[in-house]
Amino acid sequence: MSKPVLMTVDDDPGVSRSVARDLRRRYGQDYRVVRAESGADALEALRELVLRGEPVAAILADYRMPGMNGIEFLEQAMDVAPHARRALLTAYADTDAAIQAINVVDVDHYLLKPWDPPEEKLYPVIDALVETWRAIGERSVEEIRVIGHRWSAECFAARDFLARNQVPYRYMSVDDPEGVRLLEAAGASPDDVPVLVTPDGRALTAPTEAEIAAAVGLTTDPATDFYDLIVIGGGPAGLGSAVYGASEGLRTVLVERQATGGQAGQSSRIENYLGFPDGVSGAQLTDRARRQAAKFGAEVLTTREVVALEARGSARVVRFGDGTEIAAHAVVLATGVSYRALEAPGVSDLTGRGVFYGSAATEAPACKGQDVYVVGGANSAGQAAVFFSRHAATVTVLVRGSSLEASMSSYLIKQLDAIDNITVRTGTEVVEAGGDGHLERLVLVDRNSGEQEGVKAASMFIFIGAAPRTEWLDGVVARDERGFVRTGPDLVVGGRRPQGWTLPRDPYHLESSVPGVFVAGDVRAESVKRVASAVGEGAMAVTLVHRYLSEQ
Known part of the structure; x- marks a missing residue:
């Protein structure tokens, strides 16, 4: 050659x-x-x-x-x-x-x-x-073909899952001639969508995410039942822990519920991350980190939801939703946060049908010439607004507060100001969403005057709040009133160590109330909600894991 x-x-x-x-x-x-x-x-x-x-x-x-x-x-x-x-x-x-x-x-x-x-x-x-x-390399890209309806929430979920896991796919409507042909070949009807056809000709009708993952070659089952380190969560903090844990010789497995990258992985461009002066997309950063972790020998499990954590002697046991378990000497909790649900009439019914949580980059082509609304005032909302402004006719950013300065980086605020088809409306909330089978209109309210206004809307992307998914840790580790996990000095009150603490030392800086269970990234109480700090905490957690293991 x-x-x-x-x-x-x-x-x-x-x-x-x-x-x-x-x-x-x-x-x-x-x-x-x-x-x-x-x-x-x-x-x-x-x-x-x-x-x-x-x-x-x-x-x-x-x-x-x-x-x-x-x-x-x-x-x-x-x-x-x-x-x-x-x-x-x-x-x-x-x-x-x-x-x-x-x-x-x-x-x-x-x-x-x-x-x-x-x-x-x-x-x-x-x-x-x-x-x-x-x-x-130059190898040909083998595409998954997805047949579905434009306004099907289930079809959007399948496409979003493939996109976030960087699996190439081609979408076609049930009304396209090729879509009709593939449905007939699969023995399916338009009511059975989504239908996925793999490169080797297998057809999956209305598959679960776990079935999609298995079909496209994502790893879903652990190679063994005991590790040195289990990392729960595949965002920047979890990927940082996986890279440093595996590179330093720990048998490491990373467990992710849906797709590596977390919220950061959905960012169209992160421009203030150290070492990338021209910016880097969340997908690019995630892909590099995932390949880096794999290079050092870390396992990455996808579509595995962790439902319980237990200390059994010196082992830390993680139980999955299907009842199976894996164990390790130490665990890093890096489950991040989820966007809060927007509580307004019509929103839940139209989720996946014009209403989306996160940037949902797969929807960008459909936004061409449309009026798009972005709800939220943090960096993720600003990055999404810049991204969708290249496709949509107009992008309106809706912010509850009186300004963006308290929640968004100044470089993003300047970018928003410089883009002609972006409008920022402060002191504004969505109080209703409506449409015939998909989003067509919103009702907005001015928080100062109380005046309501109806507007046409083709898509709405929601970036509000930071809710940790830690209910499964109730009664296991100490959390604050909002559900974020307490660590280190926050656990020692009045010179007293947390209840049930068994070691003759205080918890390490990123250690939870259970010895050997460490916390990194947004899920940690009082953490800095930035990609760089999450990666740093993920790396630092591995250093503390080594210190903990040396005590055993």
């Missing part, structure tokens, strides 16, 4: 030769470097490479090229070589163009000229590109 290709495109012959020289010096043994001096020439070369069956690993394109700039070229290159990773070469003055490239053509990186020394500024970027390409 021929060497994979690294392509560089720059209209300046001197720069083009310089980039190619640096690439050959580092990657020439394993990759073939191809250079072009215009976007048109590069597209022709790409087509020839594809026709000859030569894999293209990465493309570096200069932004300022006559006739076709780097963004326009990369947008067309995506159609020719969709698996190739993409980077934009740009001057410092063009960083706005680089940000545009990230948003428009999903560029993986941008490089500032000059890139000397390449060991510091060029090679780390190329290393990341080829590492990602190797993980995905």
Whole structure:
């Protein structure tokens, strides 16, 4: 098989030769470097490479090229070589163009000229590109086909589950000719949807999430019944614990109820996460963390809901909803929080039918030309508003409070102000939702005047509150009045350790009222609700797990 290709495109012959020289010096043994001096020439070369069956690993394109700039070229290159990773070469003055490239053509990186020394500024970027390409490769993408109704809550749940677990799928309506054909082949009717057809031809009628997970190859059953560390929850904190636990030699299993990433995994772009100056989507960050955990040997179980936690001697036992159990020396609780339900007439009936909790990125194409409402004033709501503004005719952000400053990062507030089709309405609540089978209208109330107003609405995305899912821990670990788990110094009151504490020391900083059970991320009482702090707590919890294990 021929060497994979690294392509560089720059209209300046001197720069083009310089980039190619640096690439050959580092990657020439394993990759073939191809250079072009215009976007048109590069597209022709790409087509020839594809026709000859030569894999293209990465493309570096200069932004300022006559006739076709780097963004326009990369947008067309995506159609020719969709698996190739993409980077934009740009001057410092063009960083706005680089940000545009990230948003428009999903560029993986941008490089500032000059890139000397390449060991510091060029090679780390190329290393990341080829590492990602190797993980995905040129293999064909085998799609799951989903047949359903546009306004079916069950169909939305199936598509959302696949999307959040980054499983490629193609959706078709029961009214599409191909959808009709597949329903007939599966022996199903339009009333049986969703129907999923796997690449090997199996048909699943109205499947559960566990059945979907098994069909697409997600791991649902543990490899053994005893581990060093069980991590419950697959958000940033849980993924952080899984990566650090497995990398430090602990037999680690991460248990996730639905999809890794948590609320952060649904964010269209996180722009204040350390080390990603051009931002990173929640899905990208989740995918990298999940692959990283797997690389170190951590198991990831999906669609397994934990319903009980018990201390049996030195073992910590976790019980699943189906009655099965696994045990470990230590446990990290990283279950995060859920959005609170919006209590207003009509909302629950229309959930999944135009009313959604979280960003529900799968709905973006359907929002084209529509009026969209985002309810909430925190960062997740702001990120969703920016994302949907690229699709919808209008996006209205509804905030109960008098301003966004208390709950949203300033960079997001500035972004919202700069986007013409986004409107922020403070002091406003939704008091009713209505429609014939799907959302068509909302009734809003001004909290100051009490005046109500009816508005047309095609979709509403809800981001309110932070409710921990900790009812299953009642009577096991100490929680505060809102259900968040208390840890460390908060458990020691008046010099007295928590009831039932058996060790001759105070609980460690992230340790719960049960020795060996640690807590990280949003579910912990008084935690900082940020992705970076959750990852940090997940890593710190593993350090404390090691300290705890050394005492046993």
